[in-house]
Amino acid sequence: MSQVFGDLVQQAKDALERAGIEGAxxxxxxxxxxxxxxxVDRASLSFQEVVAREAQSKLEAFIASRVLRMPLSHITGTRAFYTHEFTVTPDVLDPRPETETLIETAFESDFQHVLDLGTGSGCILLSLLAACPDAAGVGTDVSHRALDVALGNAARLELSDRCLFLTSDWYSDVEGQFDLIVSNPPYISAEEMEDLQPELTHEPRQALTDEADGLSAYRKIIPGAGAHLRPQGRLLVEIGWTQADQVAAMFETSGFTNVNVAPDLDGRDRVVGGIWPGVEAIFPQIRPISALFA
Incomplete structure (x- = not known):
């Protein structure tokens, strides 16, 4: 007996609801x-279409994985983020809607050269470059496998000629200066990891937590940014919603001006940013070399 697509949808819905999956x-x-x-965009119009026999066994395997709380994106292999679809694997953090706040905040000022620290799938860097045809950028990560995913996403979006991916522990192998530095670092504390959704156990732990208080990455990223920012360049970092005051204080202590906090769509603190004034602004008593010849 032939099976129609609508039967598969109902079967999946029933199984996911029994497992307590939200949005079943x-x-x-x-x-x-x-x-x-x-x-997927034809799913609602295809309920009466007859499907191939092997679709049933494929669906059963997908349902089994999802019931075990494997993220949906790991099963489908893709995740919609900002305006594109990105390849996602267990080697990278699953892009989340709240991270789009970082993208929107970046567009508040112009930039040509951007550095993305801890790039993962490359979704932040590539989203920025795709929207800015004149921009180029560098993405870094300590994971070779994550960089392979990012390289694949860059090729699929035809952005390979405008980006470079490096194996680097934050700034360790980064050269040059940028108009914009962005990062979504691991900011979940070790204590908080115990209470997270089970889907997160399928994601790379090092992309989620510093195994400490959740602030370790900021203690490296923020003080080190000045050496890699042009005067009036910006640093933007995603944060956990309770971390705004602590991270903003690090920005101010490190010499950033115009430090601000941007909320996500749910109204929670999500991005902290600041402007790097340059050496002359921090040490006004030091005259630029060019002034000696004026």
Missing amino acids: AREARILAAKAADIP
Whole structure:
């Protein structure tokens, strides 16, 4: 007996609801569409289409993985972020909607050269470059596997000629100066890891937590940024929603001006940013070399 696509969707929905998966109806359409090789945007119009016999076994495997709380993006292999689809694997952090706040904040000022620290899938850097045809950038990560994912995403978005990916522990192998530095570092404390959603156990732990108080990465990124920013360049970092005061204080202590906090769509503190004034602003008593010849 032939099976239609709508049967697969219902089967997936029932199984996901029994497992307590939020958004079961939406996820059921996505999983069934992948199993039946139907574009997700055509799922609602394809309920009466007859599907291939192997779609059933594929869907059963997808459901089994999702019930074990494997992230949906790891099953489908992609995640929608900002205006593009990105390849996602267990080697990179699953891009989340709140990180789009970092993208929107970056667009508040012009930039040509951007550095993305801890790039993962490359979704932040590549989203910025895709929207700014004249910009170029560098993405760094300590994970070779993560950089392979980022390289693949750059190629698929036809951005390879405008970006470079480096294996680097924050700034350790970075040269040059940039108009903009961005980062979504691991900011979950070791204590908080115990209470996170089970889906996060499938993501790289080092991209989530510093195994300490959640602030270790900022203690390296913020003081080190000045050496890699042009005067009036900006540093933007994503934060946990309770960390704004502590991270903003690090910006001010390190010499940044116009330090501000941007909320995400849920109204929670999400991005801290500041402007690097340059050496002359911090040490006004030192005259620029050019002034000696004026």
